[in-house]
Amino acid sequence: MIKRALISVSDKTGIVELSKELSSMGVEIISTGGTAKTLSDAGIKVINISDITGFPECLDGRVKTLHPNVHGGLLAMRSNPDHMKQIKELGIEPIDLVIINLYPFKQTILKGHVELEEAIENIDIGGPTMLRAAAKNYQDVVVIVDPSDYSIVMDELKSSKEISIKTKFKLMYKVFEHTSHYDTLIAKYLRDKLGEEFFPEALSLTFEKVQEMRYGENPHQKAVFYREVGANIGSIPAAKQLHGKELSFNNINDANGALELLKEFDEPTVVAVKHANPCGVASASNIHEAYVKTYESDPVSIFGGIIAANREIDAKTAEEINKIFVEIVIAPSFSEDALKILSQKKNIRLLQLDNISAKLPAGTYDMKKVAGGLLVQNYNNELVNMEEIKYVTEVKPTKEQMEDLLFAMKVVKHTKSNGIAIAKNKQSLGVGPGQTNRIMAAKIAIEYGGERTQGAVLASDAFFPFADCVEAAAQAGIKAIIQPGGSVKDQESIDACNKHGIAMIFTGMRHFKH
Secondary structure, eight states: OOOEEEEEESOOTTHHHHHHHHHHTTOEEEEOHHHHHHHHHTTOOOEEHHHHHTSOOBTTTTBSSOSHHHHHHHHOOTTOHHHHHHHHHTTOOOOOEEEEEOOOHHHHHTTSSOOHHHHHHTOOSHHHHHHHHHHHTTTTOEEEOOGGGHHHHHHHHHHHSSOOHHHHHHHHHHHHHHHHHHHHHHHHHHHHHTTOOOOOSSOOOOEEEEEEOSOSSSTTSOOEEEEESSOOTTSGGGOEEEESSOOOHHHHHHHHHHHHHHTTOOSSEEEEEETTEEEEEEEOSSHHHHHHHHHHHOTTTTTTOEEEESSOBOHHHHHHHTTSOOSEEEESOBOHHHHHHHTTSSSOEEEEOTTTTOOOOTTOEEEEEETTEEEEEEOOOOOOOGGGOEEOSSSOOOHHHHHHHHHHHHHHHTSOSSOEEEESSSBEEEEEOSOSSHHHHHHHHHHHHGGGGTTOEEEESSOOSSTHHHHHHHHTTOOEEEEOOOOTTHHHHHHHHHHHTOEEEEOSOOOOOO
8 A cells, every 4th residue: 555655756747647646545745856846836735855854955955865764764674573663663654655767867968068067966866775775675665767657557556556566576677777777877977088998897888779670680589779878979879760661680780880881981982781791882072973883893782782871862873772772871961852762662761860970989899799798899990000001012002002902991891801802993893701711702802893803902801821812813903902911921922912013011900800
């Protein structure tokens, strides 16, 4: 039987209506600060928390509920005669229902340009303490942290005058999930404020649900999409879907891969991705030309793929895209005419992503979940260090070849290892992804490139353990190679390049991607 309720909320959605219903059932309502005023102004009889504690709110409201008269009423176990005897002797009355949501810490830090002092003032102390106390004593105290649960509790009260133990347990769980999320946000905010890249001894992470998905990577797998709180600029969670079906698990994963590669480029560039690997990449003076070059890179694999562009999609480009089937087009904007053209296809997903070229903020983690653990590293935000490049062959790359070598390295950096990318005139010609040996990756890239590989350049994500890749490149007409170097057999590859008149440079920087 609920006789007394303690209500203190920052989000006042539905609280007046709920309090009126509780009051009509004879429930005594205790409240604090702004919540008490809101309820009183609505004509609801309220007991101020100071009347319960016998002590005024102080320190600008920092101290108001941290008192035995409150926490004794929350933690006393009704089935324990000693507990009930003690609180009676101390003049403490039980509290049966707690409705609390916390200071808006998340909303405060997401406003932007927030001073540390303001953020700290929005760290709730008394709220989490009361929530945890009530939740610990869930058998006797109903605790609500989520306004969406108001109706569930009221329906049970109206039908049976009691709240089931099953509902109490679920509400308890939600409290500890909520306070854990709240504290993790605070820890992350403070970690970011330190301005250092470090890995704490205990890492707490928190995410918010965006949507439940029809299925995961395969139809028999259940899946949900969560987003990180805050750092979403230029990422999939920040995209606005303008048209098309709901995004799938694989759509989101592939689109993320396309965006990561696209961020390597400043000039107008289009990236096409299939199964998390680039199948076409090109840069040009305008986005239409870049798209045409991307399509021509691999007109077979782009079918059913994902296209990402770092400039507005215009009508001319939209007409070209509409000639084939693609799953998604991501761009910073779409012209009105382009949107009309692309929307003619019912199922294509059109995503508008402002700040599409925004780099990931410092301290962002790259994570891979493994059974029983989590691998965490910083993001691979580097390509090459130009001061550490070594020109190891007799022939040196031309200026144009050097530009293409760096272009190809950007592509292979975002290709599953072992990976090889071939390019010419800032256009990928062949990509060999995810092979168990490097020569097979090279052969696949060369096969995709066909006759176009004459005079092209080749990039490898890791060193050549043998000269076989150089020999294959030479047969394909490759004129320059970029690779990290570092193999015990580097000289064999250098000698092979010199034999065929191929320029080769070592970067000293590997780009494995698994």
